[in-house]
Amino acid sequence: MAADPVPSGAADATLPPPVPVYFVAEQTGISAEAMGNALLVQFPDVRFERHRIPFITSIAEARKAVEILDAAMKGPRQPLVFTTIADDTISGVLRSSRAPIIDFVSSHLGQLERILGSRALHLAVRVHGVQDQERYDRRMQAVEYAIEHDDGESLRHYDDADVILLAPSRCGKTPTTMYLALQHSVFVANYPLVPEDLETIDLPDPVRKLRTRCFGILTTPERLSEVRNERRPDSVYASIEQCRWELKRAEIMFRAHRIPTVNSSAKSVEEMSTVILQHLAKA
Amino acid sequence: MAADPVPSGAADATLPPPVPVYFVAEQTGISAEAMGNALLVQFPDVRFERHRIPFITSIAEARKAVEILDAAMKGPRQPLVFTTIADDTISGVLRSSRAPIIDFVSSHLGQLERILGSRALHLAVRVHGVQDQERYDRRMQAVEYAIEHDDGESLRHYDDADVILLAPSRCGKTPTTMYLALQHSVFVANYPLVPEDLETIDLPDPVRKLRTRCFGILTTPERLSEVRNERRPDSVYASIEQCRWELKRAEIMFRAHRIPTVNSSAKSVEEMSTVILQHLAKA
Structure with missing residues (x-):
């Protein structure tokens, strides 16, 4: 399940605690998780504990997500946050968290806008919705x-x-x-x-x-x-x-x-x- | 299917040609595609034609991929290339293409290495393999x-x-x-x-x-x-x-x-x- 810790061998008190990983998204979080996992596998010696925070579509929900992330900052390992949030307002609230945020959408959208010569929506879009x-x-x-x-x-x-x-x-x-x-x-x-x-x-x-x-x-x-x-x-x-x-x-x-x-x-x-x-x- | 053009309404001779999109990966290309799609939906007015180039694990295969991308550069629309290639050598070959490359792994790996205080593998890893x-x-x-x-x-x-x-x-x-x-x-x-x-x-x-x-x-x-x-x-x-x-x-x-x-x-x-x-x- 989404919140399952990654398999990492037998539990061992001498192991460092796992790094909490949060996938924060306006929709299902599937893309953020796919993206995050492609990066996390590059660190086979680090244990991760994954959590999805999906359906963040309002400022109030974004603030709640920030509370979760800031609480995680008080734990023994600094958390990682992967996000695909495209809405500039929601994204702004999220960035108010003290947790480090790896933002897959906004970090590449500018480059895409230049290549395509077209302005991106900068709004939540259902990638995994019914659409057509x-x-x-x-x-x-x-x-x-x-x-x-x-x-x-x-x-x-x-x-x-x-x-x-x-x-x-x-x-x-x-x-x-x-x-x-x-x-x-x-x-x-x-x-x-x-x-x-x-x-x-x-x-x-x-x-x-x-x-x-x-x-x-x-x-x-x-x-x-x-x-x-x-x-x-x-x-x-x-x-x-x-x-x-x-x-x-x-x-x-x-x-x-x-x-x-x-x-x-x-x-x-x-x-x-x-x-x-x-x-x-x-x- | 992976190479299906995105639905974009009725075919129309007056429409600009679709932008060719390539997902280039060492493994299945699933992560690159998930990541790319999360960005492409931000451009609802642009038509895209998606192609996967998976299992690029050698310099020779990477060179073939570059040939495909460079051929696409001669088309009516500049192609987009999304990649999750983590191997520095393969990635280097890919970057020799004239096509613009949106590299999801290397662009974020440095940030992750700093946060985790750990060096990434910089090697191909099977994200969607059997593993455990x-x-x-x-x-x-x-x-x-x-x-x-x-x-x-x-x-x-x-x-x-x-x-x-x-x-x-x-x-x-x-x-x-x-x-x-x-x-x-x-x-x-x-x-x-x-x-x-x-x-x-x-x-x-x-x-x-x-x-x-x-x-x-x-x-x-x-x-x-x-x-x-x-x-x-x-x-x-x-x-x-x-x-x-x-x-x-x-x-x-x-x-x-x-x-x-x-x-x-x-x-x-x-x-x-x-x-x-x-x-x-x-x-």
Whole structure:
């Protein structure tokens, strides 16, 4: 959750206290957090404790945020404040805090105004709002489509898929499917390659005519066995031999049909999705 | 998709060409894009055409990126480049481009180093990587849990839920559930309030003992009717009267049990999720 402390190994009384980090925003704080995290990872030896202060849209709320920040200044570690506040008045109130503020918007807006030859709004704008209803509805439809077509649930509308993820069970199809739908409005179906599918080199019937939209997911036998053991401990299904066989057969199938693949063993859903999107953009 | 042009009304030959925007990153480009978008929304009258150039981890790849950017400099509009590149060598190659570069990491890293009294890595770090396997696995489990407990699918493990979303059909439970699971590792179940549930003021049996974990979603009768009409046109289910009745009854139920609510009619899943997370953080 947003306020979770960053994982930092076992608690240890000799460790210095974590640095409190505040993401202050007019809206959700998602952008401020994304920006802040890209910087904080550059300090792997420092422990951080993250807090979001979202929906700061009035002077009164900004003053309350300043109180929180000034209170944090009395703690053992100086806090960090990341903000994307664009409204000059709200931003001015925030700057009255004694806490150091890393302001992502105002520090770059001037440069952008010069390059674009256009004046910025300097007002709160909903970056993660609904904005374009049609676009938003399509995104929600992509999520519904993903759920309906998860794990071969419904084979009816594969034709509508932008991409069809193929993989043996538990290689990471579902979370990647959901991420692509939710964050990128991509219509993603996924099809589980069961052992019967893998006995032949042919593509399974439901996806045979849709080869160009297929994308394979592979992993290592060790990782697959580990994940499967959580679900069905000590089963044939989870055995390293079975995992090795399924992955080998899947790889042969993908290669035979020139289906691009991504390996999920050391990649997050964000990274896999980026690889898939890059491929779609080129196709 | 990443390279989609921003919606900007009907195509019009008299409109100036869009400004090409490049998000250049060592990893997925998600942070650079989040940061860039928070700035670009400040220029609602300018059309942008977004492109991601991810996974730039070598000097050779950085040079290729520079070629793309320099080619864009020959176009009708000067391009914008947003980057989070932390590696000093890669960053140096990128700066050899003639395109203006808005560098989110290096422009703030010095300030952070001073505040933290610690030297930054100045190396590529995977912000959206797997990093902590245990933490990542929990996130994937949250996605699985969300799918298994979507729309009252399985009532078995409601006890494990961090939050249970309650709402009449089509109020936006599912996408919000998926977002909370995928982005925040929250275990979310959702329970659809069917008309029979709404005939009484009592909470439905499966969630009765879990009141403190419930969160209600409401919307406007007009929006609900619109969404339902897409699924079942001209049905009683989609009629404005039925929608009004269900929402009214749900509201009465939520109020009677002091269940917090959020209105989905004008809020995105990100905004609803932020409201729910704020509530969880306080609870």
